[in-house]
Amino acid sequence: MQPETYTLMHRMYCVASSKSEIEIVLRRFKEIFDATKNSGKRDDQFDAAWALSCTAGLYARLCEPYLAEQSYREAIKLFDKNRMAMNAATICVALATFFWEQGRIHEAEAMLKQNIVYLIRHWGSGNRHVLAAEEELMHFQLTEQIIEASRHRWCKACNVDDYGVGFDFEDTDKAER
Numbered sequence: 001m002q003p004e005t006y007t008l009m010h011r012m013y014c015v016a017s018s019k020s021e022i023e024i025v026l027r028r029f030k031e032i033f034d035a036t037k038n039s040g041k042r043d044d045q046f047d048a049a050w051a052l053s054c055t056a057g058l059y060a061r062l063c064e065p066y067l068a069e070q071s072y073r074e075a076i077k078l079f080d081k082n083r084m085a086m087n088a089a090t091i092c093v094a095l096a097t098f099f100w101e102q103g104r105i106h107e108a109e110a111m112l113k114q115n116i117v118y119l120i121r122h123w124g125s126g127n128r129h130v131l132a133a134e135e136e137l138m139h140f141q142l143t144e145q146i147i148e149a150s151r152h153r154w155c156k157a158c159n160v161d162d163y164g165v166g167f168d169f170e171d172t173d174k175a176e177r
């Protein structure tokens with residue numbers, strides 16, 4: 001696809017708000033998927049997986065969690081099959097967030113772990129992107145929250161205290177109330 005097609009489709013994806021608008025955009029992404037899924041070209045395989053991941057987000061907005069999950073999983077599988085580990089990782093985080101929003105904590109955790117597997121495949125272990133993902137997983141296991149943990153400078157749960165302020169003041173604060 002042309003670069004402007006991605007831009008246009010992405011804009012449609014973002015702007016669609018009513019049920020009928022979302023359904024129209026959904027049809028466009030399905031057309032892209034159908035036109036590219038059987039192609040042997042790497043670019044087409046990318047487009048197919050990309051269209052699937054967008055389809056997933058649209059299904060989620062249509063309150064079709066089962067279909068959304070299937071699309072997310074197929075997108076991950078397709079990116080994986082075509083050795084696009086970086087893209088597979090991105091969708092793992094999207095699916096983790098999707099599960100988390102539904103209170104499906106164990107499934108969210110499994111996806112955050114899978115994200116690390118793909119990132120290691122792409123970057124190698126010890127890379128900063130991998131370390132950030134590991135930090136996110138740890139924070140999630142301790143708090144059941146997804147927060148972009150690699151950005152946190154102070155977190156009692158993870159024992160991160162970059163400012164050296166300690167972890168006691170929160171309790172003191174409560175005691176004063």
Ligand SMILES: [Zn+2]
Nearest residue numbers: 139155157158
């Ligand atoms: Zn934390």
